[in-house]
Amino acid sequence: MGLVSGLEILAAARAGKYGVGAFNTNDLEITQAIIEAAEETRSPVIVALSEGGLKYGGDALVALVRYLAERASVPVAIHLDHGSSFASCMRAIRLGFTSVMIDMSHEDEETNIAETRRVVEAAHAVGVTVEAEIGRLGGIEEHVVVSAEEATLTKPDEALRFMQATGADYLAVAIGTSHGPNKGKGRPYIDHDRIREIAALVPAPLVMHGASGVPSALVERFRTAGGEIKDASGIHEDDVRQAVTQGIAKINTDTDLRLAFTTAVREVLRDTPKEFDPRKLLGPARDEMRRVVQTEVDVSLEKDGYILVGKVDLLLGGDGKLELLDFKTSPRPKDSPELIAAYERQLCTYAHILEQRHGKRVDRLLLYWTSEPRKADALMVLPYDLARVEEAGRHFDDAVRRIQAREFAVTTPPEPAICKECDLRMLCRSEGIITMTD
Numbered sequence: 001m002g003l004v005s006g007l008e009i010l011a012a013a014r015a016g017k018y019g020v021g022a023f024n025t026n027d028l029e030i031t032q033a034i035i036e037a038a039e040e041t042r043s044p045v046i047v048a049l050s051e052g053g054l055k056y057g058g059d060a061l062v063a064l065v066r067y068l069a070e071r072a073s074v075p076v077a078i079h080l081d082h083g084s085s086f087a088s089c090m091r092a093i094r095l096g097f098t099s100v101m102i103d104m105s106h107e108d109e110e111t112n113i114a115e116t117r118r119v120v121e122a123a124h125a126v127g128v129t130v131e132a133e134i135g136r137l138g139g140i141e142e143h144v145v146v147s148a149e150e151a152t153l154t155k156p157d158e159a160l161r162f163m164q165a166t167g168a169d170y171l172a173v174a175i176g177t178s179h180g181p182n183k184g185k186g187r188p189y190i191d192h193d194r195i196r197e198i199a200a201l202v203p204a205p206l207v208m209h210g211a212s213g214v215p216s217a218l219v220e221r222f223r224t225a226g227g228e229i230k231d232a233s234g235i236h237e238d239d240v241r242q243a244v245t246q247g248i249a250k251i252n253t254d255t256d257l258r259l260a261f262t263t264a265v266r267e268v269l270r271d272t273p274k275e276f277d278p279r280k281l282l283g284p285a286r287d288e289m290r291r292v293v294q295t296e297v298d299v300s301l302e303k304d305g306y307i308l309v310g311k312v313d314l315l316l317g318g319d320g321k322l323e324l325l326d327f328k329t330s331p332r333p334k335d336s337p338e339l340i341a342a343y344e345r346q347l348c349t350y351a352h353i354l355e356q357r358h359g360k361r362v363d364r365l366l367l368y369w370t371s372e373p374r375k376a377d378a379l380m381v382l383p384y385d386l387a388r389v390e391e392a393g394r395h396f397d398d399a400v401r402r403i404q405a406r407e408f409a410v411t412t413p414p415e416p417a418i419c420k421e422c423d424l425r426m427l428c429r430s431e432g433i434i435t436m437t438d
C-alpha cells in the first residue's frame, strides 16, 4: 500500500468519521515505531516532520521515512508539520513529501490566504495535498472563554471563506487544544460546539493539533525515573472521540512520543548503569513509542456505533490474484452512498498501487464492516474494472497520475452479503479467499 497523499487517507477518514493519527518523527526509532504500530493495527498513518525535525535529520531522515513508508503494508503519508514559508513547503515537496502544511495562521487573514493559495497551486500541480490553519492554537482556561482568547479560536465563517479562497485540502482548527505537555488545568476544555459549527460549513477533513493525551501513568514513570515536568495535562480520550465524530480526521501527536521515548531511556539508564550499548537504550524506547501509537489508535476505536478507525488489509485470492480488503470497525453505514463511494475510491487507489508493487492483477475488491475484531456484520464484493472511468476528486487524480493515467471504474455495488456474528476468516473462505496469514 505504502506511500499516498495526505488527502487520500483523510478524505476517507472524514467521510467515514474515523480519525487517523499523525505522529512526529525525528529519527529511525520513532519512524519504525509509528509505521510498525500502524501495520500491527492495520491502520493508515501520517508520519510528520517539522522544520526542526528536518534540520535535525536532514535529507537522510526523509529518505529513511520514504523508504519505510513505501514498503509499508498500510497507507502512509509523509507530511511537513507547520511549514513556515512557501520555500519550506517547496523544499519538502522536492524531497518527496506527499503532504505539506503551510502555517500562516499568525499573519493577517489576507496574507494567510495569499500564501496558502500559492502553496496549494504549486503542491497540487505535483499531486501533493495541503493542510492550512486559520485561528491560532493556544491554551484556554477550563470552560472560560474570554474575548482575547476567543480571538484565537477558529471562527466557522472565516474557516469557510478561507477554504474557498485557498483551495487547501484539510484545515487545522483552533478549538481549545495547545501543543506540549501542559494543556490547561484539569481536563482541558475542548470547544465541541465550534468543531460542529465549522464542520457543518467546511466539508474538508479537519485537523486537531495538540492532541496528546499526556497519560498520567507515563508522566509518573517519567518523574520516578528522575524527569521533571510541571502541571502535565493532555486531551481526554473522550474529547478526541467526540471530535472525530464531528469532523476531525487528522489527530496530531508529538508530546506523547517524546515522553515515551525519554521515559524508557531514563529507566534503562537508571536500572542498568553498566549499559553502554545504544541499542539497549533505544530499543526499549522504540517499544514504548510503539505502544503509544497503538493506544492512540485504540482511542479512536469503534464506540457507540460510530466508525472511527479505518483499517486495510491485503488478501490473496486462491487463484493467486490479489484481493483487497478494506476493514471498517463499524456497523454498515446503510444510508450513506457518499461514504461507500469514498471507500470505493480509496480501495481503487490502493488496488492500483498494489498492482504496481506486486506485479499482480487485482481481481475483486472487498469491503466489510465489523462491530468487533474479526467479526463481520456485512461484506460487499465490489467489481474492479479497468475499462471504465470513474468520476473522481483530486485525491483520485493523484493516484491516476501515479499509475500513468490508466483508467478504472467501480460499478454500482451489489447488496452486501449479511453475515451476522460470523468469523471473518470463515467468511473469506466462503468467498474463496485465502488470507495472507492462513
Ligand code: 13P
Pocket: 024, 081, 082, 178, 179, 180, 181, 208, 209, 210, 211, 212, 213, 252, 253, 254, 255, 256
Ligand atoms: P502535542 O504537543 O499535543 O503532541 O501536539 C503535536 C502537534 O500538534 C504537532 O503539530
